[in-house]
Amino acid sequence: MATPAIRNAWRTRSIFPTRHARPITTDSLSRKFQIYTSQSANPYLNLSIEHHLLEKSDPDSTILFLYTNEPCVVIGRNQNPWTEVNLPQLAKTRIRHQKLKHHLVRRRSGGGAVVHDSGNANWSVIFPKDAFDRDGHALMVVEALKNMGIKGVKVNKRHDIVQDVQEAEGSEPTPATNKISGSAYKLTGKRALHHGTLLLNSDLKDISGLLRSPAAPYIAAQGVESVRSPVCNVGVEDNADFYNAVIDQFKAMYPEGQPVEVIEVKQREALEHNNIWKGLQELLSPKWLWESTPKFRLSSHPTPEDPRPRPNPPTDFELSLTARHAEILDVQIYTSDLRPPHQLASLNFFLKQKIHELPRYCELRYWDVYLDFRVDNGKALALRNETVQQMCKWLMADDMLATGPLRGITQSLKTTLKELRQIRQGGKNLHPCEKSFGVMPWTHKKKEDEYDW
Amino acid sequence: MASIARCLRAARPSAFAAVRSSVSRTVAARPFSVTASNEIRKYTKEHEWIDLAADKKTGVIGISEYAAKALGDLVYVELPEEGRTVNKGDAIGAVESVKSAADINAPVSCKITQINLVLEEKPGNLNQVPEDDSHGGGWIAKVQVDEQGLQDFEALMDSEQYNEFTATEEH
Incomplete structure (x- = not known):
């Protein structure tokens, strides 16, 4: 591969001066405070790593996990893809004219549908259920943003992180806000998980279209319906800056755990964990994606x-x-x-x-x-x-x-699983796009007018 | 919220009494040779309950009033799979409220024989009558219990112990 420097650019851009690329071990899972970041951009894998941390970490531990996904639409556990997602658009949209398409993912936590791309940073905190509180860690992220000099950020009644709509100078302040991060939770016997995805510099153009289904007016569905909110980017160029700010704030929130090392999880090593692989197979099965749909x-x-x-x-x-x-x-x-x-x-x-x-x-x-x-x-x-x-x-x-697009999406689940299995079995630690193009499609950002859409 | 939960607990015995008396009425109407099915209710630390029938072979499971109250308004109940055999502690379903999906765990090893499909249409029943095992109640599944399940059952808390347990869990 002739372009290792470009290939790694996205991953290594100033992320973590003190990082330790090493696997998740029994030892790391038993510590009272843990911080992980993921090198992978695969949404299914990142959710499976998260689930592994939730299941296998010490019941008293508190964990911060940060990751960024490649373009995907993520729906809540009890949602209906036919009403929440524009499936034909999802199946045909190619990201920046590359081979890559949006993935469709059903996560294990509750809540509504979101669109991810490389301009979204996912933050996730796993903690004992006794300490469960719907706002605590959203406020942690708000503090981190404030430390980065971002103004007008707060948590609203829906436990979303919102930013005040910026007014022209001299005009009266309005109560209008834009959503910058949602919140979703998962509770197991002893543990609680709170995660969200923060819009840093996302491509907002596609978002609303992908989340508007033509079939929605015809379908009455049980389960959970998404609540639409106006969104905006906070305008942070580098996801790593946000990662570092959240890590600092996490450390400030739990000072008793210092020092905590930041463990960067490698894709290949994560795939080798049997429990992560098991979770991944579940998320990538048509049974999970389609057949969890409520009546x-x-x-x-x-x-x-x-x-x-x-x-x-x-x-x-x-x-x-x-x-x-x-x-x-x-x-x-x-x-x-x-x-x-x-x-x-x-x-x-x-x-x-x-x-x-x-x-x-x-x-x-x-x-x-x-x-x-x-x-x-x-x-x-x-x-x-x-x-x-x-x-x-x-x-x-x-x-x-949309039986045609459904077939395409189901097929891409199979392809993704196959590719990840190759990596697990010792293939090159490369994303399929890197194999085909030598570069992750979003590392090379062109200006809008360079595209012919 | 803690105080609301406490009030509810105080109010519960009477609610129970109403259910129990209706049960005993139907029992009284049966021929005397049939044994009255006075089920015993026990709770797990994860806030599930199980009623074991007098024959010790079948039971009904659900989530406790304390848990239903703590979760807030439920918007969807993901029911267990009928016919599935599960071990104690296995996640058999989930409930969703205010963006949180909370696992329902099997209180004992058992086989799921029937699920409360009404809950899919009316998840609110779980908020209103979480510990009611009648039609229209918030029970989640009917189960068959084997030898291992009986052993698991013995280790659970009775309602008095459970009340003490939840009292210490409140902050």
Whole structure:
């Protein structure tokens, strides 16, 4: 590789004068205070390292873990990807015209959906559950930002870190704020985890689009819905400056633990831990990503339970689908095109199928669907082939279940796992993008107008 | 919050009494040869409860009123998987409130036989009646308990010990 200097530039830029690149060990996990940073930018791996620290550290210890992910959309544990994420956009957006796409990740903690890129710094604190408090460590990050000279930062009632909207000089101060970091928590038997992602110099252009799903107006979902907030960057150029400020503040918050060394976790060494690998396999499984989705109902037209007006309902039929844990429980249709007309019927073809295992629309064999189309008393009905086609097309289209993009995303889970397995088994410690391009795509930042989008 | 929890605890025996009396009424209506199923309730340090039926083979599990109160408004309950056999302490599900996902751990080794699907629709039931094992209550799962599960059960706290335990946990 001809570009080691460039390759490492992003990682080594002034991060940690006193760093110790060494593995997580039983000894390091047993200390009262621990600080780790991750060299990896893989969101699945970083969340798995975090989970390992949560599970295996001494129950009385307090841990700070800092990492930055490559572009990804991260949803909360009990969220619905079909309503929270614009799946077709996620599947097709290429970051800065490189091969790399956004990952889709379901994390283990609660809360809402966020978009990550290299301009986000993730901070995570693991501590005993007895000391659980929703604001304590968000305030620690606020103090760190203040020490960096950033003004107007505070924690709001939703436990988010927000910054006052900067006013032109001389005008009255307004109560408006922009969110700069969320908060999410995970509680186990004895331990608590509080993490957030701070917008330092993120590319905000894509964020709102990726988090707006075209299917959302049609779906009534159980589980957790994200709360939209206006966001902004705090304008710190170098993630390492923020890391150092948080580390200093963590040390100031827990002075009794000094000195604490900063352990920098290497990707390869992290992958060799069996427990981290186990967690990684779970996060990268379609079962975790899709089948943890709470029950939802998609209806093409307003219903008594979900009377919201639909933006663009189909005219020839009414259709509703119920799914729990991504398994289709019921597809009901109502159309004048039936013989006899105006009957409620089920499309049996879809029953018991997993949404993410459905074929792409173009691969669907209509004959299968057509034969499996019955009213509830079991009597077969005649239906025009075009109507069946229309219904399947509408249901599986990118605006609804997005079965095409789903397949792509599921495939990229497999690819990521395969690549990480190669690294674990002793392949080169390189990111796939580095292999293809010799450089991490975001280390070389071009100006906006250099792109032809 | 501690004080609210204390008030609730003080109020609880009467609530219990109501549930118990309704149980005994139904029992009284049965033929006398059927044994009354006076279940025993025990608690874990992680704030789960388990009712063991008199036959010592089946039970009902849930999370305690103290924990439900501490977690705040629950927005989703992730139920265990039916038919799964678990060891004591295994995470079998989770509850989400105010951005926090909190694990529910198995109080004893057991097999999950039935889950309370109503909670998926109405997670609020867990806030209102977390220790109610009737229909519409906040119970989480019905379980089958084996020999190992019985041993685990013996080691748990009864309600008096649990009340003392939570009293010392408050700050």
